[in-house]
Amino acid sequence: MTDPSSTSDSVVSEYQLGESVGYLISRVKSTVSNLVTQRSMAELGITSQQGSILFMVASGKCLLAAELAREYGIDASAVTRLVDRLEKRGLLTRVRSNEDRRVVRLALTPEGDAIAAKMPAIFNGVLDSLLGGFTPEEVGFLKSMLRRVLVNSGEQATGLTRDAASNPDSKS
Structure with missing residues (x-):
């Protein structure tokens, strides 16, 4: 008989937490919140x-x-x-x-x-620090990808449309 804990141990040890988009988004959210x-x-x-x-x-x-x-x-x-x-x-x-x-x-x-x-000054100060070294294009691309994630989730945030989600130069 197979020990069920050994199966879960194997799955857990093989999972690359640092490569998980969900984990990374969660850590960034937590970091931003803590710094703010x-x-x-x-x-x-x-x-x-x-x-x-x-x-x-x-x-x-x-x-x-x-x-x-x-x-x-x-x-x-x-x-x-x-x-x-x-x-x-x-x-x-x-x-x-x-x-x-x-x-x-x-x-x-x-x-x-x-x-x-x-x-806003506090939000911007924290984000400026965390996004240090990013080019304006990279920041725009990051915002675009995050908007697309929200659109894919069904989020209907004010001002968030598929056009805004696909436009990396959007300021919102």
């Missing part, structure tokens, strides 16, 4: 996720908790906890819609707006 958190904590006293949420609300892309949950791929209760923390810190508020009382929109306070305005 280091800077945003030091400069603004918030995590990368909190700063990102403030930025998404400020940009108008996500004005409802449900939109944040979809954008970040996290459950509604996790978004509620994040919004609760940001509200407790006085960075955003919940505003009930006049048209439909069931709808609760998110709005930034002046302090939250000021923090959101500082996030």
Whole structure:
């Protein structure tokens, strides 16, 4: 009888983790998030996720908790906890819609707006550091490939079309 653990050990030991696109994307995401958190904590006293949420609300892309949950791929209760923390810190508020009382929109306070305005510099600083040595063409090609991955996933992000996904010179 074959030992099932030896089969799984063999499969695991043969798998080239460093050659896995999924693993590499995950590591890059984690690295970017950690570096943004280091800077945003030091400069603004918030995590990368909190700063990102403030930025998404400020940009108008996500004005409802449900939109944040979809954008970040996290459950509604996790978004509620994040919004609760940001509200407790006085960075955003919940505003009930006049048209439909069931709808609760998110709005930034002046302090939250000021923090959101500082996030692009932090995002860009981290990415400039990580993309050091890349040519503008390489950065454009990387963005193009990442857009194509999102399109292939069925992602319907605002401004993300098959044309944008195949155009390496696109600025978005």
